[in-house]
Amino acid sequence: MARGSGEANRPCHHLAGAAGTCAAGRLRSGNLVMTRPERPCPVCRKPRSAEFSPFCSSRCRDRDLMQWLEEGYSIPGRAAPPANSDED
DSSP states (O other): OOTTSSSTTSOOSOTTSSTTBOTTSOEEETTEEEOOOOOBOTTTOOBOOTTTTTSSSHHHHHHHHHHHHTTOSOOOOOOOOOOOOOOO
16 A cells, blocks of 8 residues: 555554553553564563463562562662561
8 A cells, every 4th residue: 555545544443442552451641552562471481371461471470579579679669677686
């Protein structure tokens, strides 16, 4: 199709999604449709699995959970007060 003929301004045919996105996961800006780059698994960088999203597998999901439970990840904030050890 020739440039300027309105092809780029055609609305997405997947318009059943939430506001701002279409059902196919494409971002909508007015009538323009932009595709979102696929993000890899945050643990191993392999492609994501729909079943374990945002991870690629149950192994990566569990590794991430263990990082949180073993305090491998932290959220910045004030330091905790020292614990009182009155055990004499």
